[in-house]
Amino acid sequence: MPEYRSDRLYADPLAGVSRFAFDQAVVDVFPDMIKRSVPGYATIINMIGDLAERYVLSGSRCYDLGCSLGAATLAMRHRIRATDVKIVAVDNSPAMIERCQQVLAADPAEPEVELICADIQSLQPTNGSMAVLNFTLQFVPLDQRLVVLEQIYQGLNPGGVLILSEKVVFEDQVHNDLMIELHHNFKRANGYSELEIAQKRSALEQVLLPESLATHRDRLRAAGFSSVDVWFQCFNFASLIAIK
Ligand code: GEK
DSSP: OOOOOOOOTTSSOOSSOOOOOOOHHHHHHHHHHHHHHSTTHHHHHHHHHHHHHHHOOTTOEEEEETOTTTHHHHHHHHHOOSSSOEEEEEESOHHHHHHHHHHHHTOOOSSEEEEEESOGGGOOOOSEEEEEEESOGGGSOGGGHHHHHHHHHHHEEEEEEEEEEEEEEOSSHHHHHHHHHHHHHHHHHTTOOHHHHHHHHHHHTTTSOOEEHHHHHHHHHHHTOSEEEEEEEETTEEEEEEEO
16 A cells, blocks of 8 residues: 655745646645645545445446545445446546545455546536535536536436535634634644644635635535535534535
8 A cells, every 4th residue: 555644835935926836746645635735524425435335226337537546436435335337536636546546446346446547528428426625616617517517417416416525615714713713723633733734825826716505505506506504514614515
């Protein structure tokens, strides 16, 4: 299994903070980075497994869109009880895909996983019973997000489910500031310094574009989903379930 380092990417003062990218340096620290940065990440991954057991039907496909190192793929793979299922895992970062390939090769479980290095905007799912966008849509340009959700909706079978997890913003400014502060406290408690928090925040500006829960609910309904709501939230991180 690959070895991972702890995340110190923003620990030293940088002359200029460049735009955040999912490159080799991020891949090398990714499991530590996401666990220490996203409140509830482990719970969400576990629940993706629970939902896979419940929703994935025999003879269908599952999609992990923006799969990174395959955490959601593995959660689904280990919990699917249906037979003749294929998981399609997609990411547009070659460094992520290369490492994910190693992670999957070390995992002997069924079902089959097809790993694709591509932009999720160019992928048309088919015969899906479950799709996962676990903190991926937030990196897709705003004007492309509805098209991505429409493609997923088209590719799901009736009764199929989409899990959409996102960093979110709140319309009430006081509440929004409080959620940001509580998230920063979470990062401090996990060992990140003020400098690390500030430099990472600046790297993600213009790259990770969060929206409100109302915007996500409205867009999921506009894409066609009939049942849409939040099942998990911790501060400004939330996950929605949308059922076709
Ligand atoms: C997890 N889901 O561990 N097409 C394909 N991949 C993309 C695109 C795109 N347009 N934009 C971003 N990505 C994972 C965590 S991380 C979330 C997801 C985070 C990919 C990008 O390369 C990265 O691997 C992933 O989406 C986002 O459950 O780091 O905050």
